[in-house]
Amino acid sequence: MSSPVIDVDYEQPAAKAGAACDTRHAWARVPAEPSPDQRVALKERIRRLLRERNAVMVSHFYVHPDLQDLAEETGGIVSDSLEMARFGRDHAATTLVVSGVRFMGETSKILSPEKRVLMPDLDANCSLDLGCPVDEFSAFCDQHPDRTVVVYANTSAAVKARADWLVTSSCALDVVSALHAQGRKILWGPDRHLGDYIQRQTGADMVSWNGACIVHDEFKALELELLIKEHPSAKVLVHPESPADVIALADAVGSTSAILNAAQRMDAKEFIVATDTGMLHKLRTLNPGKTFIEAPTAGNGGTCKSCAHCPWMAMNGLAELANALETGAGEIHVDPTLGLRARLPIDRMLAFTAGLKNGQAPGSLIAGIGAA
Numbered sequence: 618m619s620s621p622v623i624d625v626d627y628e629q630p631a632a633k634a635g636a637a638c639d640t641r642h643a644w645a646r647v648p649a650e651p652s653p654d655q656r657v658a659l660k661e662r663i664r665r666l667l668r669e670r671n672a673v674m675v676s677h678f679y680v681h682p683d684l685q686d687l688a689e690e691t692g693g694i695v696s697d698s699l700e701m702a703r704f705g706r707d708h709a710a711t712t713l714v715v716s717g718v719r720f721m722g723e724t725s726k727i728l729s730p731e732k733r734v735l736m737p738d739l740d741a742n743c744s745l746d747l748g749c750p751v752d753e754f755s756a757f758c759d760q761h762p763d764r765t766v767v768v769y770a771n772t773s774a775a776v777k778a779r780a781d782w783l784v785t786s787s788c789a790l791d792v793v794s795a796l797h798a799q800g801r802k803i804l805w806g807p808d809r810h811l812g813d814y815i816q817r818q819t820g821a822d823m824v825s826w827n828g829a830c831i832v833h834d835e836f837k838a839l840e841l842e843l844l845i846k847e848h849p850s851a852k853v854l855v856h857p858e859s860p861a862d863v864i865a866l867a868d869a870v871g872s873t874s875a876i877l878n879a880a881q882r883m884d885a886k887e888f889i890v891a892t893d894t895g896m897l898h899k900l901r902t903l904n905p906g907k908t909f910i911e912a913p914t915a916g917n918g919g920t921c922k923s924c925a926h927c928p929w930m931a932m933n934g935l936a937e938l939a940n941a942l943e944t945g946a947g948e949i950h951v952d953p954t955l956g957l958r959a960r961l962p963i964d965r966m967l968a969f970t971a972g973l974k975n976g977q978a979p980g981s982l983i984a985g986i987g988a989a
Contacts (some may be wrong), residue, residue, distance in 0.1 A: 646740070648934030659935040660687055666942035667691050672712035672735075674938075675701045677721065678873045679895030679930040684716040684737075684938065695899065697873040698724070698770045699785040703967060705729055714942065715949075716933045718743045722949040723774045727956045727963060734949040737937035741929040743771050748828040749807035751775035757804070761824060764804035765796055768962070771830075772807060774951050778958035783966045786857055787872035789815055792969060795979035797821035810834065814857040814864060832914075832927050833858035836891045840913035841866055844889055848910065851887035854879055855912075859891050863912075867891070880904055894925045 651659060660683070667674065674693035676684045685695045693714075694704045698721055705713045706728040713734045715722040718741045726734040754776055758766055768780040769789070777783055784792045793803060793815050803821050805812040807828030816823045836859045845853065845866065854876045855867035864870055869879035873896055880888055880900050890896060891912035900909045914925050941947040951959070972982040 646738070647928070647931045648937060651935060656683065656935065659939055662939050663687060663935065663942065664691055666939065667714070670712050670942055671710055672714055672733075672942060673705075673708050673710035674714045674716065675705050675721075675725065676715075677701065677717035677895075677930065678877075678899055679893040679927055680716045680933045681895075681931070681935075682898040683935055684933055685898060687935075688716070697785060697787055699787050699872075699966075699970065700874070701725070702728055702770075702963065705732075705734075706967075712942075714938060716938065717741070718746075718771075718927070718929050719949075720746050720771055720773060723951055724770065724777075724963065726949045726951045727774060727777070727959050730951070730953065730956055733945075735941040735945070736947040736949060737934060737941055738932045739947050739949070741932040743927075743929060744831040745769065745771035745807050745828050746773055746776075749773070749776055749826060751779060754806060754826060755779050757806075757826060761802075761804050763802060764824065765801045766804045766806075767793060767796070768806050769808050769811060774955055774959045776806070777962055778955050780962045781965075783962040785872065785966070786811060787874050788966060788970050788973075790818055791973060791979060792966065793821050793823075794819045795969075795983045798980055799983055808858050810860055810864075811857045813861055814870070817861075830858045830927075832893050832925055833891070834860065835914040835925070836860065836863045836912050837914065838862035838866060841889070841891070844910070844913055848887050848889065850885065851889050851910065852879075852883050852885040853889045853912075854891065856892035863891055876900075877903065880907065880909070892925075893927055893930065895927070895930060 674688035674691055676688040676695045678695060688695050701721055702724050705725040711732055713725050713732055715725050715734060715736050720743055722734050722736045749772055758779060766780045767782045767784055768776055770783060770785045782792055797819050803823040805823050806826030809825050809827050809829060812823060812825035833856055841863060852868040853866055855864050855870050857864060857870050876892060881903060887908045889910045889912050894911055897909050911925055969982045
């Protein structure tokens, strides 16, 4: 039986001069839920294939709980895109199975060109990636030749190859702050909400591409305020891809890893979470005594039918993963020349974040690593 197709229509952000965003229509195939017996059989089949293929699973927090749990049970990882990239690069496995969306698989292949990289479904994409075509983005960059180009991880290999720096939501503030301290002017892409948040926090001189995540763009401040009144003791955790008026209501703002850390650190018993609902599985697993409530999307002005779950993340399923391991379907390929160029900004990010962990000053890291 073929998987159902979900159509996701959403309002295109108002265009800015020279900055296009061209993803009016999104779609996704959502795998059918396996029966309990099928689930057991699929998991055992995947465990066997992982051993036979010298493979390891790398899963994002937003994919199905089965794929998160199985990754950890078999020696893989569940994490944000930064740790996914590090883990895949450093692991001894010769095959990486990336459960997430396509740019994550591409990033793994760029960092590990000698490894085979498989995904459950190559059509699992990202509105930020789709909304930032390399030709249009390159033309935008050419209009601002004096600016350091900083792109978010949610972009194609070709867009990464056009950039000076790559960032994830967990390190974007640190990187842009360090560049700003050295007097760099920034060209940012593609998520306008994250870019606006970083500009407000750092005061950096930034021009931004006009993209948005179809999930986070739909969180609504008015409905969130009403939910907060219903749960006055709840703390609000918000991903910075959300609109500014939603971020303004947050008790903690940050990446998926930062949201996890905040939930564990804070002594509240209730949390309202404004990010993809795939996060709730890990939040509830790590915090069994706490309650996690989905932040509201849509409302009267809503246009997105995805609610708070990425339709492309939902394309990752156990049967599709098993098929990829069995047949080699879903293999990621990146042109080697393009991959070498795209690796430069990724390596800068990884070296920068590793240096910060080791206590090095951000300014010295920017100077030491350099930027084109």
